[in-house]
Amino acid sequence: MASGKHFTDLPDELLLIIFSNLSIEDLAMSVQHVNSHWKNVSQDDSLWEYQTFSPGCKMSDEEISRHLRNMPALRSFCPSRGTNTKVVDTLCKYCRDIRHIYFGYSHKLSNSTLHQILKKFPHIEKLVIPLPKETDQLHFADLVAQLKKLTTLSFTSHCVSTVANGVLRAIADGCPSLQCVDMGFSKSQTKDIEYFLEKRGQQLSSFSVRSYISTVAHRLLTECANLESLTYHNLNADLPDTYIQSLSKMSEMRELVLRYFREGQTRNVSSIFKNQSMSKLITLYLYDSDDFDGSSLAVILTNCPQLQRLTVHECGLTDDDDVMEHIFKCKQLEVLELSHTSHLLGINFHLIPSTLVHLTELHVHGCSSLDKKCMDKLKEEMPHLLIAGIYTRNEETDVNLGDAKFFISQFL
DSSP: OTTSOOGGGOOHHHHHHHHTTSOHHHHHHTGGGTOHHHHHHHTOHHHHTTOEEOOOTTSOHHHHHHHHTTOTTOOEEOOSSOOOHHHHHHHHHHOSOOOEEEOOTTOOOOHHHHHHHHHHOTTOOEEEEOOOOGGGHHHHHHHHHTOTTOOEEEEOOSSOOBOOTTHHHHHHHSOTTOOEEEOTTSBOOHHHHHHHHHHHGGGOSEEEEOSOOOHHHHHHHHTOTTOOEEEEEOOOTTSOGGGGGGGGGOTTOSEEEEEOOOTTTHHHHHHTTGGGTTTTOOEEEEESOTTOOHHHHHHHHHTOTTOOEEEEESSOOOGGGTHHHHHTTOTTOOEEEOTTOTTOOOTTGGGHHHHOTTOOEEEOTTOTTOOHHHHHHHHHHOTTOEEESOOOTTOOOOSOHHHHHHHHHTTO
């Protein structure tokens, strides 16, 4: 102070270190208004490279716009709800280098708004966006195809049931850097999917398909040798059972989601994993396969030594299958979800503390037969374990039955 120096006179290098510890709201709405020097430093690209602006549902459109006006170096915009066109106008006017845009299911964007975004930010790398109406989709696809740095593309809309003919073909012919594709829940044209997988399959590291794909497309999918993440909803009733095991060729797989495998196919699902063909797998989700028994799961778990997250949802498992005995072999398991496994009692859960020592989360949504005493004992022995879900077996009632009878009698 004796030398006349003030805190506001700190060199840029020190200010950058201090500002790097601030929240995105503080950077935008506080330090910029101290003086012009701090404003210039707070807008340095290095502070914003990994920042994401995710305004919550309670933030008004005007508040969102006010924040965006103070975020010229923002790279990622991910609103949690739908926004009006004024917000998009503000984004395009004040933010100079957006690289990641996420518009979820609740957003409804006109074709002109999509055109505005894609033209303003030609260097977008990750684009999560709802499809426009079918008549505008080809124009949209032509714009997306011009994004030379696009690595991730996801369609989020539940409202659009069909992807227009030629959309995936246009994207396959453009987007030279594309690696991750999520086609959402809309049904794409069979020939388009086949064309896309044949042309871009070898460069894909992540692919999600939740609609019908042909047997030819399935074969092309299994030839995507570099895939590390796959979400596959089997909606092809004509797919031969033996074709399932061809997924075993994907030896680089880290995350796998399988859903809707009909009766008789689950044995072939377990054959995918034999001989540790997917030994690098870290995350596995198995959904909606009623005849998936403990022996099938045993084959999978034995051949996936690095598994850290396992979800088994509505797959008909019971304690008679010794299912937990197989799960206990996954020593690296951190998250276990046994959702809607209605016949599971949990009589072996007392072994979890001594076997799954890395487990941090246990999800039991819809497991209505779980024994309360077993669950209480598990909570006691692993107080740090997050147990999510409601189980009702042996639950004690808080209602006095005598009082209840008296209450009911007043209405008879």
